[in-house]
Amino acid sequence: MPRMHGTLAAMSSAEKRIQDAAMRLFAERGVTQVTVSELAEAAGVARGTIYNRKSDVGTLFEQLATRLTEEMTTRIDATMAGIDDPARRIATGIRLFVRRAHEEPPWGRFVARFGATAPTMRALLAAGPSRDLEQGVRGRRLVLRREQIAAALAMMSASVLGAIVSVVDGHQTWREAGSTTAELFLRALGVPLDEARALSKEELPPLEAETQ
Template sequence: MTGASGAQRQIYRAAIQLFAERGAAHVSVSELAQAAGVARGTIYNNLGDLSGLFDIVARQLAVEMNERLVEALTGIDDPALRLAMGLRLCLRRAHDEPQWGRFLCRFGCSAAALQEVWRGQPLADLHAGLARGRYAFREDQLDSVLGFISGAVLGAIVTVLEGARTWREAGADLAELVLIALGLKREEALAISRRPLPEFSSGAAFPPQGKVFPA
């Protein structure tokens, strides 16, 4: 299969919604079918059963987000600018797709599969920035830096979802403060965090091409 069917996309979106709303990693076939607007048989035809569904959804969410970031940041050379833009785009997506943001907030610190959100493009930009002398932390502190960044992103997403701040405001401040913490001068961090964002395919259908539920 070269891509996801319409039913698979509906199931994927419904699964994210149910997991995000309930904060639990288990749903029934009936619940998923109702949320997706499909028959129970469609669920069985696409999934077989629901064992491992949460891990599949979480893994695909992480892979798909990293694919979007790689595409959006193509041609941008400075790793600090890439990191800042990636953080801001996470908040934009949480605003555009609240269920995506709620899912990430609920499980982003606990689900092993979701750790790839941080260990994909953000980690690559941290490695590159460290190699170029853009950051002031030690290489053995990478895991701590990733933990700090992921926690900051999730906290900022909460402020956006609750309407306390716009995604633009929260994203710019998030990027500025993270860059300062990583060792950039305040003036440079401020300038980088306000740069215009690239095009970003927020709101595209799930799952990504070639990443489909097992039959």
């Protein structure tokens, strides 16, 4: 497996196939190690294609988790660049995650499987909301004490992962799961009911594409 430098958009066709295969294998099996033979078979490439890239397959999971975290964080930041209200940013971010799980089920299953256990994946769910919660506390937009931010992040992450599982397993639509999760979390942060409901049902912008 080649090291995942640069953007996903800049990957070669073979690199993309290998990454997608690795993501499926990790998510389906719930393990963080695969063999070269398993990866080659799942990706539909020769073992030599992987060996020729002089990769350490043992570090593949961490490479993949890091790359997916960087990619999603960059795209969400770009998508919400014009949104200043921390409550709106939180609701939008939650729904962007849940919608992507619907649009890209292998990605959703990978996030659902490892989002609570792998440190890199935990960072994926916490980085942006942490800043938004800090801003909301400073501006008194959210009813939350600073020492409660860590607990709020844990609650939000668990709720988003639950919504993703519900979507990829076919129990809810992404709109239902995303809006319900966003509304309940905003209510927990002290946002009035009518406003929380409105923010959770606003038209959702498209997720910005990753630039090369």
